[in-house]
Amino acid sequence: MQLNHESEVPIYVQIAQQIEDAIFMGAFEEEQQIPSTTEISMQLKINPATVRKGINRLVEEDMVYKKRGLGMFVRQGARKRIQEKRQKEFYQNYILPLISEAKKLDLSPQELREWMERGYEE
Amino acid sequence: MNAIEVCKVSKSFGGTPVLQDISVRFEEGKIYGLLGRNGAGKSTLLNLINNRLFPDSGQILIDGQRAAENDAAQGKIYFMSEKTLYPRDMKIKHVFRWSKDFYGGFDDAYAQHLIQAFGLDVNKKVSQLSTGYSSIYKLITALCVPVPYVFLDEPVLGLDATHRDLFYKLLMETYVERPRTIILSTHLIEEIANLLEHVVILNHGMVCRDQTCEELLQSGYMVTGKASEIDAFIQGKEVLGMDAIGGLKTAYLLGERPQGLEDAFEVAPLTLQKLFVKLTSE
Structure with missing residues (x-):
């Protein structure tokens, strides 16, 4: 895990995102344990309260759950739900900023469409 | 809730005010950053709480008890600073043994782990250590005594980048395992920013900010x-x-x-x- 300390995104959100990324890429498999608060806090040198806040975010979204006395585990089906969530957020997170930058550069929708197709082919 | 409470404390040296009517509270189990420029009054504040100095006015309470001239209350604090209070010819292993007697406990197993991690030679005398290793043996003591309040004034003085990194990791490890109040006072703000839960900034002897790190940012x-x-x-x-x-x-x-x-x-x-x-x- 790597944090960006200059980023706009608060540290606890970055932690949630990185764990989510790891689940999505299969680094943490479903029904498998994720690293403990101690481990994350130590490795990244951040306050455990910040780590807990990040993990709680994933608990609220039901991506991970707590097994008493054992730790946090990835929920069955989490990977699929992350994919669906990201598909929903794609327009907001990628298309809108792309269009905003394209407008600043005076690029037409036609040009964008062509590039989009070229990108898919390559 | 247990806490160190500083109430309307003032202190001056030779007519020059160093702390002016300050009130601040350090709660149980949190990591605080005590930040300020040179001369802002950070060390004076820690010295007052630790009964090494006396306030001109105001009062300091440790878990509800007076901090001044109170051994029971002071026994709850370990204060690490640049100043060396141990005898110069005392061997480091004896410093640890003495700390065990004085604080009524010492985590020997964890100390062994830290001694190895930092490569500290415990047969050396206090006076034989470099600035870096002098900080290291005090840090080990600070993390191994069973006190609820640990003050670390410039904890990484003389430590190279690798040892600083190691210290921050170990601090997080021991804090998760046994939460206690840690007050970090350092000029290396960037390095400790994410370790902190709460920040107190002193400026010209007054409290300029006192809020959670998140709110502050x-x-x-x-x-x-x-x-x-x-x-x-x-x-x-x-x-x-x-x-x-x-x-x-x-x-x-x-x-x-x-x-x-x-x-x-x-x-x-x-x-x-x-x-x-x-x-x-x-």
């Missing part, structure tokens, strides 16, 4: 753009400071960030270090 923002546009934008806003390079200006502002600002300017969050520098520069 959200209390303002940085905006960069064409100088003339920035000048217009900051009208009527609370400006902490400005940087300019050629026709480009960066303003450090307090307050809520207006919606849609990103379309016109480069906007970035404040970091603890930047905020500190802007708050405490003349």
